[in-house]
Amino acid sequence: MEMNEVIIDENLKESIDLWTFMLPIISHRTTIRKNIHGYMPLHWHDELQFVVIIQGEARFQVNEEAIIVQEGDGLFINSGCLHMVEDGNGSNCVYICLNVPAQSIISRELYTAYVAPYVQATNLPYVLIPSSEMWGQNIIEATLNIHQCLEEQPPYYEMDITTKLTVIWKSLITNGFPLEYDQSAMIKNQRMKAMLQWIHLHYGENIRLDDIAKAGQLSRSECCRYFKRTLKMTPLQYVTDYRIQKSVTLLQQPESNVTDVAYQVGFNSTSYFIDQFRKAMNMTPLRYKKSKLERLID
Template sequence: MQIKNFMVDQNLKELTEHRTVVLPVACYETTISQNIHGHIPLHWHDEIQFVLVVKGEAIFQINEDKQIVRQGDGLFINSGCLHMAEDQNESGCVYICLNASPHYVLSPELYSPYVAPYIQATNLPYVYIDSNELWGKNILDAILKINQCIQQKSPYFEMDITMHLTMIWKNLVTNGFKLEYDQTEMVKSQRIKQMLNWIYLHYAEKVTLDDIAKAGQLSRSECCRYFKRVLKITPLNYVMDYRIQKSLVLLQQAESNVTEVAYKVGFNSTSYFIERFRKAMNMTPLAYKKCKMDD
C-alpha cells in the first residue's frame, strides 16, 4: 500500500496507523515521486522504521543528518526522529518501509534491557544498513520476508513476522553500539518539534520570527541556528515552503482557485504566492492544478 499523502498532527507526528489487522507492524512499498508533495515530507512517529531501497536511490534526512541510500541497501530510523526522503537524481526510487512499535519488537520482559536503551539513546537516530555486511544482509532479507508475509497472509504469518522482527533487532543491536544519553540533545529535539508544531498550527496566519522563537523558548538567533542546523533553512523560508506544501492539496480540489488557495495558506498576495510557487515547483499554481486535473 503506497501512502501518497502523509497526514500529520500538530506536532508533525504522522497520523497513519502502522499496523496489520492484528499486529502493530506495517510493511509497504513507497515510490517517492508518487507522493503528493513529490517527496516524503518531514514527519516523525513512535514506531521504529526499517527501509530497504529496491530501485534507484534516495536522500534521507534524519534530524540534521543526510544519508544517501542506494539500491539494495537500507536504513534504520529510530523512534521519534524527524525524517524525510527525496528521490536522488530522478532515479524513480522505490523502497520497502517496515514500521513496528518498539514495544512489539521483543517480549515485555526483554524490552527494558534490549530495546529501551536503544530507543532512548541520543546518538542513534539512524543506522545505515549495508547489504555487503552479513548483519545488514540478514536485516534486509528479513524485511523482504516480512513484506511477503503481509502480502500473502499464509497460515500463522503473524508468528513468522514476529520471528523475523526479533531476528532483525538482534542483528541490529549485536553490532556493539556505544549508547549515549545527552540531555542537551533531548532538549534540542523537543524544541525543534515545538517550533514546527507552532508553524503547523499557525502557518495560515501572519508568522514572525519572534513567534517561532517563542514557541521553542529560544532567542531569535538561537531559533535561526536550530533551523539551519536541523533543516538547513531559515525559519521563515521553512514557513513559506510549508505553505506551498499545504497549497498542493488544495489546488487538487476541483472547486478551488489560485487566489483562494493563496489566502488559505497564509499569503496576502496572489502574485507573491505565484512567484514562490513557481520557484518551488517550476510551474505556476494554475499549471499545477490543470496538470493534476488531467491526471
C-alpha cells in the same frame, strides 16, 4: 501495499491507521516521486522504522544529518526522530518501509533490557544498513520477508513475522553501539519539534520570527541556528515551503481558485504566492491545478 502519501498531523507526527489486525506493524511500498509533493516531507513517529531501497537511490535527512542510501541497502530510523526523504539523482526511487512499535519488536519481558536502552539513546537516530555485511543482509532479508508475509498472508504468517522481528533487532544491536544519553540533545529535539508544530498550527496567519523563536523558548538568533542546522534554511523560508505544501492539497479541490488558496495558506499577495509556487513546483498554481484535474478526467 503501495503507499505514497504520508499523513502528518499538526505535531509533525505521522498518522498510521493501517496496522494489521493481529500485529501492530505496517509495511508498504513507496515510490518517492509519486508523493503529492514529490518527496516525503519532514515528520516523525513513535514507531521504529526499517527501510529497504529496492530501486534507485534515496536521500534521507534524520534530525540534522544527511544520509544517501543506495539500491539494495537499508536504513533504520529510531523512534521520535525527525526525518524526510527525497529521490536521489532522478533515480525514481522505490523503497519498502516497515514500521514497528518499539514495544512490539521483541517480547515484553525483554523490552527493558534489549530495546529501551537503544530507543532512549540520543546518539542513535539512525543506522545505515549495508547489504554487503552479513548483519545488514539479515535485516534486509527479514524486512522484505515480513513485507511479503503481510501481502500474501500465508498460514501462520503472524508467527513467522514475530520470529523475523527478533532477527532484525538482534542483528541490529549485536553491532555493539556505544550508547549515549545527552539531556541537551533531547531538549534540542523537543524545541525543534515545538517550533515546527507552532508553524503547522499557525501557517495561515501572519508569522514573525519572534513568534517561532518564542515557541521554542529561544532567542531569534538561536532559533535561526536551529533551523539552519536541522533544515538548512531559515525559519521563514520553512514557513513559505510549508505554505506551498498545504496549497498543493487545496489546489486539487475542484472548487478552489488560486487567489483564495493563496490567502488561505497565509500569503498576503497572490502574485507572491504564484512566484513562490513556481520556484518550488516548476509550474504556476493554475497549471498545477489544471494538470491534476486533467488526470482526474482521464
